[in-house]
Amino acid sequence: MASHDHLIDAARRLGQRFRHDAVRAEDRGPADGEDALWPAEDEFSLAGATDWLNSPPLTGADLRGRVVLVDFRTYTCINWLRSLPHVRAWEEAYHDSGLVVVGVHSPEFSFEHDVDNVRRAMGDRSIGHPVAIDDQFAVWRSFHNHFWPARYLVDAAGRLRHHSFGEGGYEEDEAVLRQLLGEAGAGDLGPEPVPVDARGIEAPADWDTLRSAETYLGYDRTAGFASSPDVVPDRPHTYTAPERLRLGHWSLAGSWTVGAESSSSTEPGGRLTCRFHARDLHLVVAPPAGATVRFRVRLDGRDPGPDHGLDVDGTGSGSGTVTEPRLYQLLRRRGAVTSGTVEVEFLDPGVAVYALTFG
Structure with missing residues (x-):
């Protein structure tokens, strides 16, 4: 559709302004034509998801009192696949301390609109956390997001406190995550950083030798x-x-x-x-x-x-x-x-x- 093409073009132009590493993130999803990286509201919203995996529909109010990591993805994105071991490790280490991971699947390719394909892909990655199916990019737009992957940390009061785009920045992500859990009253969080098991297709890229772009x-x-x-x-x-x-x-x-x-x-x-x-x-x-x-x-x-x-x-x-x-x-x-x-x-x-x- 022409309107969809226009949104992709707008996202490509806007995304270049914020991209910290052109190789390590994708910025080609739809945007709403504004420069802001954050929602106008203080609280985050998951409204507009067309379906949910692993959970009934969730709202910001449902998650109040928990620290939330909102992880934007599209299942064929290699950058997201290589970031997943870190998200998985945090979820395992900090879930009992109050962390909830919510995936948002905003599709890049036409076949990624098929919820059965997404369900199979999440199962292949052993993903059990809630995943919002964002086929119309409503959640994407509410966050003014531009990237796959993108990680947003929301505190227990429902306020957006931190973001990171693409691969890398994991130590800072985890430090902020622990800070927000501490603010919410979590006790001993154990040593940091938590161990990360990244293997197979999820293994880190060889950045020193990589000379080819997507x-x-x-x-x-x-x-x-x-x-x-x-x-x-x-x-x-x-x-x-x-x-x-x-x-x-x-x-x-x-x-x-x-x-x-x-x-x-x-x-x-x-x-x-x-x-x-x-x-x-x-x-x-x-x-x-x-x-x-x-x-x-x-x-x-x-x-x-x-x-x-x-x-x-x-x-x-x-x-x-x-x-x-x-x-x-x-x-x-x-x-x-x-x-x-x-x-x-x-x-x-x-x-x-x-x-x-x-x-």
């Missing part, structure tokens, strides 16, 4: 498309990939339909190629309804071997299957990190690719 694969937000011809929007077309790619560029080969938010293969054998510099490479991808899609990954023209990601066959052959719409880890490099070229060949038609992310 790459969107639909024409609304993409950059660095290198196939011939240039993008033919919204209809099937046969693309040819160049022999070599520059760092940060990507290409399609075979028959694809390039849409606003994703590119969809229309025949078996479609290929997606990207030149990147990072330890980890992830792909946000969805199969056609009721089907699965087999794929094979090549790194610099070879099977990835020990550099395979969590969603690629552990034998190192590079094979995998897209079974549901989510973020898939295709590569986690074990040795020295250098620039490389990844090629993903989809052996079945109908797959939709949304974004490449790195770590």
Whole structure:
């Protein structure tokens, strides 16, 4: 919808003013065109959520007397996934002292509006705390939020006291959290910081070697498309990939339909190629309804071997299957990190690719 596109554009412009690290947070969700980071009211609101997971609907009044961590997320966001171990650790350590975590799922991609997809994704992450389904971005706007992930701390009186955006800042978050619990009368909170168990796709990025930025694969937000011809929007077309790619560029080969938010293969054998510099490479991808899609990954023209990601066959052959719409880890490099070229060949038609992310 045009109005939604306008909101995304406004959020992108406004978000750049507040972004503290362009790699470590996303700022592309809808905004209301104002510069304020905080609600006009003193108290926070969860009004406007279209559904709730793990809880009946909650209000600020319901949570009065508890310290609340409001965690904005969209389930395919790698930045949120890498922040989750910290939120999980705080919830486990401080729940009995009065902390309540409330997730707010404000979707980035169209398939993230499907509450069944969100429910499955939260279950996959063993998330048991309340999650507000914010499909219309009502809660997002009430906080004047611009980022995935974003963390807001609310004191026991219902007042917003602290915020942090993206990855990092965890020590300050925890210090403020403990301060607010102390103000609310909590007793001994134990040592800080609490231990954090971050593994698999939730492990921290290798920031020292990361040179690649998130790459969107639909024409609304993409950059660095290198196939011939240039993008033919919204209809099937046969693309040819160049022999070599520059760092940060990507290409399609075979028959694809390039849409606003994703590119969809229309025949078996479609290929997606990207030149990147990072330890980890992830792909946000969805199969056609009721089907699965087999794929094979090549790194610099070879099977990835020990550099395979969590969603690629552990034998190192590079094979995998897209079974549901989510973020898939295709590569986690074990040795020295250098620039490389990844090629993903989809052996079945109908797959939709949304974004490449790195770590």
